[in-house]
Amino acid sequence: MAQIIPLAEGTFTVDKTKIFKPFHPESDRLQDRPKGSLLIEIQPFLIKIDQAYILLDTGLHLEQDGEPLLYQVLRKHHIEPEQITHVLLSHLHKDHAGGISKRLADGTSVLSFPQATYFVHQDELKYALSHASEPDAETTHYTGSSYEEEEFELLFHNNQVVLLDDAGYIEPQIRYALSGGHCPYHVVFWIYDQEETIFYGGDVAPQYLQLKTRYIAKYDYDGKRSMELRQQYVEQGKREGWTFLFYHDVQRPVMKLI
Ligand SMILES: [Zn+2]
Structure with missing residues (x-):
């Protein structure tokens, strides 16, 4: 049986400066956050199947006590960064x-998960590199975030990285498909374990409630496509009993639709 561990990094506010600031729902007051900022x-998620430790997306580039925040979240679950075998982006x-x-202390960067193979769509990497220095237009995420250039250079010509084409299998149990929608080369993943199908729709299906209504989001590259995909995932997911993972939903991270 697959083990699913949501790795909540927390809640953040982000405004025009595109800097993510931690927001504590228990103590911070919503009305005190900067005007125009979003919450x-x-x-990210960790899926453990047999000997595989599969990380779904990697969270923010944040450090706490001199190490990545995600390391600390993983350790809460008794997982060391070196144990991660797959990073699916x-x-x-x-x-x-x-x-x-x-x-690192000398100012250079290395991949955070030294034993893992990273999987990213080949055109997403090219797109990210060519759009990194453009601050607005279609690269702007609804969080105000965009692409961060220097980190992506590491993904090129790195023997830890596998560039994906449009659809296929990473392992017999891990399938992926180019979805587009949120951004031109957005990818979604299915992980199969015995009778279970785990579905990770990234930012095409980021929150449970967003599957409940039909809407076209302004922050999507192709909002109509995202809407149609959500509809399709909901129908198939209900029929086949998928377990959905929601990246931007700390309240309901893991849900089956009924
Ligand atoms: Zn997102």
């Missing part, structure tokens, strides 16, 4: 891919 929950916006690397 966003960030939550839905896309490279910085709230999903910020944690791919960490900075």
Whole structure:
């Protein structure tokens, strides 16, 4: 049986400066946050199947006590960064891919998970690199985040990285498909374990409630496509009993639709 561990990094506010600031729902008052800022929950997932430790997206590029925040979240679950075998990236916006690397004391960066193979769509990587220095237009995520250039250089010509094409299997139990929608080369994943199908829709299906209504989101590259995909995932997911994982939903991270 697959073990699913949501790795909540917390809730953040983000405004025009595109800097994510921790927000504590128990003590911080919503009305005190900067005007025009958005509240966003960030939550990668760890799926453990047999000997595989599969990380779904990597969270923000945040450090705490001199190490990546995600290391600390993993350790709460008694998992060491060296144990991660697969890093699956839905896309490279910085709230999903910020944690791919960490900075060393000498100022250079290395991939955060030394034993893992990273999987990213080949065109998403090219797109991210060519759009990194453009601050607005279609690269702007609804969080105000965009692509962070220097980190992506690490993904090129790295024997720890496998570049994905449009659909296929990473392992017999891990399937992926190019979805587009949120950004042109967004990828979604299915993980199969015995009778279970786990579905990770990244930012095409980021929150449980977003599957309940039909809407076109302004922050999507192709909002109509995202809406149609959600509809499709909901129908198939209900029929086949998928377990959905929601990256931006700390309240309801793991749900089956009925
Ligand atoms: Zn996101």
